[in-house]
Amino acid sequence: MSALIEFDQVCKYYQMGDTLVKAADHITMKIEKGEFVAIVGQSGSGKSTCMNIIGCLDVPTYGTYRLNGRDVGKMNRDELADVRNEMLGFIFQQYNLLPRLNLMENVEVPLIYANISRAERHKLAKDVLEKVGLGDKLKNLPNQLSGGQQQRVSIARALVRNPAVILADEPTGALDSHTGREVIGMLQQLHREGHTVVLITHDNSIAVQAERIIRLEDGQVVYDGDAHAPEAVVQPTLSGEAAQEEAK
């Protein structure tokens, strides 16, 4: 039985002018079903590339990525779209709700692409919005809501297809610390209910809310393990070259 998410020597290289950027450099990791994993790293560490690949928005240059046993690198664009629709729920830093659609319609977007009937869509969207505590605002437009509420809508939208993986990209980045904690609390709740949650963040204090941390640096995994171990939050570079630089 293979893991839900399986990276095997995944590389993502870009040509930028004359230089080859190694955004992901032989990353190998596994995430099992039901885990709550934080992928942590500074900007440029490759965590966004990692999230794009996990989210099937991008495919590796080399190496293989298996999602639920299927090799994503071999899929065409339509198949990738289907996988995103069925298997993945995205939560973005900027919420990314469609401003002209009300909450119901926003949550129904993934259902439309799954060809689910109108009546069924309404029911599913309503249920999931009630679950995140917005059952009384179904017809509101996103801009009538606070940031925290909007992020809850985006969580509802991520959940509505009951995906195998919930992928949260800096979900607290645009929120104050109080509402940020609420959102993390919701993710933890989802984890307890059995969902697989992958959290991408640069913030150690957010990352430690997960069970497991995968720390990336320069496109490589530098730590992979328990979120509560002391090494999880240590910046390895500080003990290496960067520390020497600092000493000077």
Place this chain on the structure above:
Amino acid sequence: MVLETFRQALQNVWSNKLRTFLTMLGIIIGVMAVIVIVGLGNGMTRSMRDSFSAMGTNTLSIQIWGYGSRTATVDDLYDLVKKNPKLLSSISPQLDFSDNTPKVGTTTYRYSEMYGVDENYIEMKGYTLAKGRNIQYMDIADNKQICVIGDYINRTAYGGNAVGQTIKLGPYKFRIVGVLKAKISNPDQQEGSDDDSVYLPYTTAMRLSNESSPDSYSAIMVDEGQANEAKAAVEQELYDIFKSDNAYYVYSASEWLEEMNKMINMVIVILTGIASISLLVGGIGIMNIMLVSVTERTREIGIRKAMGAKEKTILAQFVTEAATTSALGGTLGIVLGYIVSAIANQVLPMFTDGMDITVSPSFNSIAAAFGISVFIGVLFGYLPAKRAARLNPIDALRYD
């Protein structure tokens, strides 16, 4: 899914009302112009056909001016009809005698038409006698100065009792032996029409004009659809008599009508072409605004792709939006075209001097205008839609 795409398109079009309207303006004006122009063309064609069929589209007019010493006798022409029973049903001389203006008392009838004809002419042209008798063979044989007159002179000059009275045609006195029933029911429109006419024996007309043979005939065709064949047959017979094609001229109203229709159609096609430029410009306007829309909604496209929208779904969404915009423009153009046509029908008679030209939009032109506007939307919406569909979801999501 199709319904959903269409609903989304309407929603987007509706949420940008002013912009959509301005975008549609080119299409609206183009469709309106096409409808009005085609309508005007229909009206002109109809008006032309009406005035030609009044002349008789089943009639062949034959002019003979002879060639050297060769002439064609009346009997030659009668034989011509007998030889072509499938094409021609009858023929009569029709000498123009109109130089001799009728005069009754002190009143002259300057618009009247006068023809020297044979005994079959009245029936052949579809007139019926109201009173008195027709021109008879003996009148023709004896060059009698008798005539049959139309309803107009009978009514205005003789109070309806013209039979037995005399009428002066130029310097000559004629006895009226019969009067015809009116063809036009409205008495105000009779002057100068078929009802304002005088018919006399062609031999009399020949004698008084010093002519040795009739120079003008009118023949009735069996089938006006075969006007060209009938004309060719007559020309062939006349050529056989004169051995030259400079001695005669055969003219069919339906042939002229056809020519005229061709000309009108050509003008309409050119005008429609010019109006269509507006449709083209409108299409480019739609393309432009769709490109702006795609750029503005890059992030939305990214979100939709992350949620599982396929390229063809995004493509369909934007093409539908463009098509909806232009179809809406087309519909408004049709409505506006109808309004302008109605106004033109009120205004045109002031300028056309009694000619009965109406602007009558046809169903075909409306269907075509609508179809073309949708087609333009799809055509010019495709490029922006393709651009939207091709967007890389990662870049699109990051776009501000």
